[in-house]
Amino acid sequence: MQAYTARAHTNIALLKYWGKANEQLIIPTTSSISLTLDEFYTDTTVVFDQHLNEDAVFLNDAPLTGKGYKKITDFLDIVRQLAGISTKAHVQSTNHVPTAAGLASSASAFSALAGAASKAAGLDLSLADLSRLARRGSGSASRSIYGGFVEWERGTDDTTSVAHPLQEVVDWDIQLLTVIINDQPKKVDSRGGMQHALQTSPFYQNWVDATNAATVDMKTAIENHDFQKIGSLAEQNALQMHATNMTATPPFTYLTDNSWAVIQLAAQLRSKGIEVYATMDAGPNVKLISHISDYHEIVLALQSVLPDVETVAATPGPGLVVVAGDEI
Amino acid sequence: MQAYTARAHTNIALLKYWGKANEQLIIPTTSSISLTLDEFYTDTTVVFDQHLNEDAVFLNDAPLTGKGYKKITDFLDIVRQLAGISTKAHVQSTNHVPTAAGLASSASAFSALAGAASKAAGLDLSLADLSRLARRGSGSASRSIYGGFVEWERGTDDTTSVAHPLQEVVDWDIQLLTVIINDQPKKVDSRGGMQHALQTSPFYQNWVDATNAATVDMKTAIENHDFQKIGSLAEQNALQMHATNMTATPPFTYLTDNSWAVIQLAAQLRSKGIEVYATMDAGPNVKLISHISDYHEIVLALQSVLPDVETVAATPGPGLVVVAGDEI
Numbered sequence: 001m002q003a004y005t006a007r008a009h010t011n012i013a014l015l016k017y018w019g020k021a022n023e024q025l026i027i028p029t030t031s032s033i034s035l036t037l038d039e040f041y042t043d044t045t046v047v048f049d050q051h052l053n054e055d056a057v058f059l060n061d062a063p064l065t066g067k068g069y070k071k072i073t074d075f076l077d078i079v080r081q082l083a084g085i086s087t088k089a090h091v092q093s094t095n096h097v098p099t100a101a102g103l104a105s106s107a108s109a110f111s112a113l114a115g116a117a118s119k120a121a122g123l124d125l126s127l128a129d130l131s132r133l134a135r136r137g138s139g140s141a142s143r144s145i146y147g148g149f150v151e152w153e154r155g156t157d158d159t160t161s162v163a164h165p166l167q168e169v170v171d172w173d174i175q176l177l178t179v180i181i182n183d184q185p186k187k188v189d190s191r192g193g194m195q196h197a198l199q200t201s202p203f204y205q206n207w208v209d210a211t212n213a214a215t216v217d218m219k220t221a222i223e224n225h226d227f228q229k230i231g232s233l234a235e236q237n238a239l240q241m242h243a244t245n246m247t248a249t250p251p252f253t254y255l256t257d258n259s260w261a262v263i264q265l266a267a268q269l270r271s272k273g274i275e276v277y278a279t280m281d282a283g284p285n286v287k288l289i290s291h292i293s294d295y296h297e298i299v300l301a302l303q304s305v306l307p308d309v310e311t312v313a314a315t316p317g318p319g320l321v322v323v324a325g326d327e328i
Numbered sequence: 329m330q331a332y333t334a335r336a337h338t339n340i341a342l343l344k345y346w347g348k349a350n351e352q353l354i355i356p357t358t359s360s361i362s363l364t365l366d367e368f369y370t371d372t373t374v375v376f377d378q379h380l381n382e383d384a385v386f387l388n389d390a391p392l393t394g395k396g397y398k399k400i401t402d403f404l405d406i407v408r409q410l411a412g413i414s415t416k417a418h419v420q421s422t423n424h425v426p427t428a429a430g431l432a433s434s435a436s437a438f439s440a441l442a443g444a445a446s447k448a449a450g451l452d453l454s455l456a457d458l459s460r461l462a463r464r465g466s467g468s469a470s471r472s473i474y475g476g477f478v479e480w481e482r483g484t485d486d487t488t489s490v491a492h493p494l495q496e497v498v499d500w501d502i503q504l505l506t507v508i509i510n511d512q513p514k515k516v517d518s519r520g521g522m523q524h525a526l527q528t529s530p531f532y533q534n535w536v537d538a539t540n541a542a543t544v545d546m547k548t549a550i551e552n553h554d555f556q557k558i559g560s561l562a563e564q565n566a567l568q569m570h571a572t573n574m575t576a577t578p579p580f581t582y583l584t585d586n587s588w589a590v591i592q593l594a595a596q597l598r599s600k601g602i603e604v605y606a607t608m609d610a611g612p613n614v615k616l617i618s619h620i621s622d623y624h625e626i627v628l629a630l631q632s633v634l635p636d637v638e639t640v641a642a643t644p645g646p647g648l649v650v651v652a653g654d655e656i
Contacts, residue, residue, distance in 0.1 A: 247564070
């Protein structure tokens with residue numbers, strides 16, 4: 001059997017995925033729009049091997065066990081079913097997504113796994129089919145099949161819930177600066193958090209309606225390279241998503257005092273003419289959408305508010321690449 | 329002229345007042361429901377004095393100046409207009425509302441001022457007219473005319489926007505425990521905060537709709553002494569109000585990490601069978617609605633989360649009292 005290696009990049013959602021209409025197939029309640037990031041990616045090699053009695057999965061050179069292992073073997077079962085094989089696989093994955101950055105490594109992980117495992121199983125899937133497949137591992141992975149700005153269309157079933165590129169090559173001045181917030185509030189994982197908000201927040205449907213409206217505007221803004229509109233839509237959508245958590249029963253929040261200090265700094269910088277907008281996912285880190293050319297000014301301003309702040313910068317990145325490796 | 333002294337108690341809103349439909353008359357966008365508190369009050373003495381060239385206002389024995397003075401003289405102008413007099417007044421006010429508790433002293437202050445100033449000006453207003461008058465000084469003061477549970481009906485004009493008692497004598501087990509949070513985030517006063525949320529939050533109307541629905545349920549719950557329903561409606565309404573701030577443009581919050589620690593502790597205590605619910609106003613303090621009988625258990629639990637925590641307990645209190653004083 002032929003080994004295949006895939007590289008997929010993670011992405012930041014500008015309009016968020018926050019809730020499943022179908023838990024099993026991972027069909028979301030809204031479409032979402034993201035930007036794939038150049039600096040953060042996962043490399044995964046897969047080979048199906050007749051000699052294995054069970055899947056062997058290594059993450060960053062250590063054997064994966066428990067729930068993480070179960071998620072991978074469940075995903076490989078989907079690939080085996082598609083390919084009509086029952087052979088077990090050897091999976092070796094290396095994550096180049098700094099954990100502290102709070103960027104979803106599952107997006108790049110399942111996108112890379114979809115790419116490598118499908119080819120290694122003898123399938124030759126289209127990018128759309130790879131997006132559908134990746135979605136089954138982790139919703140946001142459906143978007144990491146493509147580079148640049150990507151829309152994951154909500155859809156209504158396995159066929160229609162799929163990502164497509166909006167602007168694959170982003171040759172204009174936009175960057176994502178992740179501000180690492182060291183406060184760690186009580187952890188609620190994104191899977192549990194979105195389900196709790198969907199089930200108990202009276203504002204959940206309002207967020208869905210607002211996201212549907214924002215999706216139309218965001219696509220126009222991306223087409224027009226309208227940075228200000230992209231940023232303000234992204235910031236509003238993120239805060240509206242977090243408001244569904246705050247109004248859940250019982251309420252919870254991912255945002256800390258330091259998250260809010262950065263959110264408010266972004267507003268202050270905007271009032272001084274520096275275009276910078278905040279977005280936050282299922283954790284306290286704040287990701288600032290800005291022009292690359294404002295990088296130093298923003299970092300200086302951050303240091304004046306949070307003296308020991310750490311930041312990680314990223315720029316738009318490419319889609320999935322799969323290459324053939326050794327034969328075994 | 330006869331001096332009059334009034335005592336009015338502050339109140340805690342269980343369904344919040346958060347936005348004005350009419351800025352000048354202070355007509356709110358929703359009805360609100362409160363509980364008047366026994367331990368926190370303002371004593372105010374007013375006498376109109378022909379010898380004065382301007383109003384003389386003393387708060388806690390110090391002369392009041394600036395914006396605070398302007399608010400009082402503007403209010404006295406309304407009283408003078410009603411009474412058909414132009415005489416200036418001597419006002420002496422003592423606040424027994426601890427500033428750190430973050431309870432609105434303006435509610436008891438303008439309720440007491442309405443009571444003392446109207447009588448001193450020779451008016452003999454009904455309680456409903458006193459509520460309308462107090463509203464002109466501070467919206468929440470309209471509710472402090474009455475004891476116990478009070479509804480300020482939104483109304484549509486000066487006549488219909490008025491408070492009335494729902495349950496004046498509260499002879500069952502309910503208390504309010506204010507948890508003093510020492511973190512002080514960037515200050516946004518309630519007047520500015522509510523206006524900003526009303527003008528810029530896409531969830532503002534959703535909060536109005538939710539409050540309208542909750543008003544009906546809250547009145548039934550109060551009638552039935554249904555503590556659990558009162559508490560859960562209050563907590564949800566408060567968080568929905570705070571969600572309008574979070575989704576404003578730019579966003580802001582009054583809640584800090586320690587506020588959230590207390591909010592989440594309340595949920596934990598509930599899961600252990602202790603009925604306690606959180607409500608928060610335009611500041612970081614969290615007010616816990618609980619049974620008096622659970623006081624010690626709640627304070628112990630608070631201390632385990634915030635070791636140096638300070639708390640102030642309060643029970644249901646009476647309405648406005650006005651007494652005649654010296655003649656000058």
